[in-house]
Amino acid sequence: MTELNDTDLMSRVARGDEQAFLMLYDRHAARVHALTLRILNDPMLAEEATQDAFLKLWSRARLFLNERGSLLLWLLTIARRTALDRVRLEGRRPILSDSNDPDDLWQVIPDLDSMPEEARWRSLHFAVQSLDPDHRQVIELSYYQGLSQSEIAEVLGWPLGTVKTRMRSAMDHLRQKWNEE
Amino acid sequence: MARDEHSIFRENLSAYALGALEGDELRALEAHLQTCDSCRSELVQYRAISDGLLTALPPRPPSAALRKRLQSQLPSAQRKASQPRFRLSWSFGRLALGGALALLLLMNAFSFIQMRQIQNQQATLAQQVRTSQFALSMLAYPSTQAIPIAADNLTGSVLLDRERNTAALVMWHLPELSGDQTYQAWLIEPDGHRVSAGVFRPQADESYTTKPVYPKQDLSSFVGIGVTVEPAGGSEQPTGQRIFKVDF
Numbered sequence: 001m002t003e004l005n006d007t008d009l010m011s012r013v014a015r016g017d018e019q020a021f022l023m024l025y026d027r028h029a030a031r032v033h034a035l036t037l038r039i040l041n042d043p044m045l046a047e048e049a050t051q052d053a054f055l056k057l058w059s060r061a062r063l064f065l066n067e068r069g070s071l072l073l074w075l076l077t078i079a080r081r082t083a084l085d086r087v088r089l090e091g092r093r094p095i096l097s098d099s100n101d102p103d104d105l106w107q108v109i110p111d112l113d114s115m116p117e118e119a120r121w122r123s124l125h126f127a128v129q130s131l132d133p134d135h136r137q138v139i140e141l142s143y144y145q146g147l148s149q150s151e152i153a154e155v156l157g158w159p160l161g162t163v164k165t166r167m168r169s170a171m172d173h174l175r176q177k178w179n180e181e
Numbered sequence: 182m183a184r185d186e187h188s189i190f191r192e193n194l195s196a197y198a199l200g201a202l203e204g205d206e207l208r209a210l211e212a213h214l215q216t217c218d219s220c221r222s223e224l225v226q227y228r229a230i231s232d233g234l235l236t237a238l239p240p241r242p243p244s245a246a247l248r249k250r251l252q253s254q255l256p257s258a259q260r261k262a263s264q265p266r267f268r269l270s271w272s273f274g275r276l277a278l279g280g281a282l283a284l285l286l287l288m289n290a291f292s293f294i295q296m297r298q299i300q301n302q303q304a305t306l307a308q309q310v311r312t313s314q315f316a317l318s319m320l321a322y323p324s325t326q327a328i329p330i331a332a333d334n335l336t337g338s339v340l341l342d343r344e345r346n347t348a349a350l351v352m353w354h355l356p357e358l359s360g361d362q363t364y365q366a367w368l369i370e371p372d373g374h375r376v377s378a379g380v381f382r383p384q385a386d387e388s389y390t391t392k393p394v395y396p397k398q399d400l401s402s403f404v405g406i407g408v409t410v411e412p413a414g415g416s417e418q419p420t421g422q423r424i425f426k427v428d429f
Contacts, residue, residue: 018255025248030240037241047247054251069232076235124230124237142201143234149201164196171195174230 006071014061021058028072029054032079039083039144040092049086053079084146094145094155120178127177135170138163190220198227316340316349316391332425337389339406339427348378348394348406355383355390355424361413364424366392369405378406380415405429 004012004020006027012020029050036049056078064074128136141147141155149167153160190213196202197210214221252258319325319340330337330352337352350366358364366378378394396403407426409419 016256018252018257021255022248022252025251029248030242031236031238033243033247034238034241035235038238047243050243051247051251051254055254058255073232073235080235121233121236124233125239128234128237139199139234142196142199143231147201148203149196150203152201164192167199167201168192168195171199171227171230174233175226178230178233179226 007066010061010064010066010071013058014064021054021061024057024071025054028075031072032075035076035079036083039080039146040086045086045090046083049079049083052082056082087146094141094147094151124174124178127174131170131173135166135173138167139170139174142167187217187220190217191223194220194224195227198224198231200231313391315393316351319347319349328427328429330425330427335425341400341429343400346396346400348396348400350392350394350406350408351389352392352408353389357383358410362410362421363413363415364392364408365411365415365419366394367407367409367419368394368396368398368403369407369426370402371404375407375419376403377415377417380411403429 004023006024009017009020009024013024032053033046033050036053037043037046040046040049053075057075060078064071068074128139131139137156138152141152142149147155149163150160152158152167153163156163158166190210193202193206193210197207202210214224319342320327322342322345324342324344326341326343328339328341330339330350334356335352335354337350340349340351342348355364363380363382365380367375368378369375376396376398378396379392381390381392384390394406405426405428407419408424410421410424411419412421
């Protein structure tokens, strides 16, 4: 069963195969947890959100359609919504990014050049890190904190137009980097 | 469509892909995307970025405990954990419920018995009071005749009220009887035939016993009254030990 891809494993999970489910967990838990930890910035809450996301994967396995995207993307989308719901539930203040504390864990993990998809994710990560702090902040507040443009303007004390401009500029920069790959 | 308006929609695509657009701008763009192929195409590229942001984080493994917690919530673990507990709690619940019901029934039965006992005691006491009052009233009545009872270890009087055709036996130190026995009063006709005047037992907690007598016939048709010990429920004619006999 170790040779099975995500789609095959999901078919088994949809039939109630717990071993297949645990294999998917082992395969993707670190990525889901990275996302929930980024959003919640609290190890305990992040683990709870990660757990909820995988339980949703278990209960909604029949709804997964491979044609609409990869399992990982589907799972991370669930995890993001779960974590953002938790942020709203907890009434937590937005976490402002610290440019002096960049995520550097990816720099110590084994070289993933043999995995093109992983390489692209890593390059996007570094593209985000290379953004000007103001541009990076609007990306992180919108996507990892679930704030709207007007909410970002309020949090940062910027004019709404400035937020819109910086958000558009940041996304264009990332798109350019993404397309260069 | 005006070029300026299209440009505004295009400018909002990146915010839309990030989920940061809201209100009227969101609704307007979604309506525009229904009809604009170029915007839909451009949105796909922004969506690739936002989807990429989901994965563009260094992996952070959760604790080993999380896997165990998750595993414990899967159906097989739930079954293993819940079945014995379920059975135990189910049987325990039933046992507890059964016990509680049995206890409730017992308490109800006990309360019912106690209530009946209290009611009986009250009825007996009320009867004793009425009887005593009856005897006292007879004594107070001018025409009442009191005839002493002469018997071993027993004293008392027979009260006769011929005008009202009633009588009363007032007996002191009447011996207790076993449960299958009773005292029975007899009115004695001139030919010696006995007519039952009722059964009675010694009054509880009292050293005297009063027995009212209401003859169906005229009291003057009797020549005496007596008391015997009879089986519980009484007899047609005297069969047991005579306690006393008084002639009128």
